[in-house]
Amino acid sequence: MKDAINVKWTGDMAFEAVVDEHRIVMDAKPEVGGKNSGPRPKPLLMVSLAGCTGMDVISILRKMKVEVTGFYMRVIAELTEDHPKRYTAIKLIYEFSGINLPADKLQRAVELSQEKYCGVSATLKDSCEISYEIKINEI
């Protein structure tokens, strides 16, 4: 199986990608010659990770008949100080809101994503330590 995308330089430090017919702009900060017309590229790696595991978790919870009213993720990555400035560890905080939420099922849904389904976690975890924490807000 193959997956492919095209990315075009649009001048100065800006680039535009088209993925699934959606346009994604990336740009640098003005301090380094950009115009901040889009996000920096490196944090998109964290966005990719969160989206991939988040969709897994939502699908699994649906199959488990667990209803959440809110679901937030915070992704915190540690970076090296020297070039290449790479991620060395990523922590995912999964925060669920709802009424009488079953902690064991939420834990299981996250575990299934992290251990079995999430392709981005699986791509990253040989080179970057991935850890997670689950928070539950009863409303």
Place this chain on the structure above:
Amino acid sequence: MKDAINVKWTGDMAFEAVVDEHRIVMDAKPEVGGKNSGPRPKPLLMVSLAGCTGMDVISILRKMKVEVTGFYMRVIAELTEDHPKRYTAIKLIYEFSGINLPADKLQRAVELSQEKYCGVSATLKDSCEISYEIKINEI
């Protein structure tokens, strides 16, 4: 050094991230319960890689006083067939357009990014083989 982002579930299979004050929507295909209101999360990893190395290359070429009139990247990733569907190899095709382009400098700019500066390549390359090719279009 740390880098952090927040991602919010917005219903069905859709998620919204905010990075450098820019909103990024991700969504699944209708076949799996999504509304295609944004791209799939996994290819964003390729976007992140292309943007990171692309900005390096543009910066390095500027320092080398090399002017390109066009710069495109194609990113082709190989995926496993089974869960977790992860990337195992990524090929980057850097395609430059311009007049009398110096092939050695273009090669050196890409090498410097791949070997020294690109933090996304450095994060991925322990777990995923990264290769590249350079194409030059004289206009």
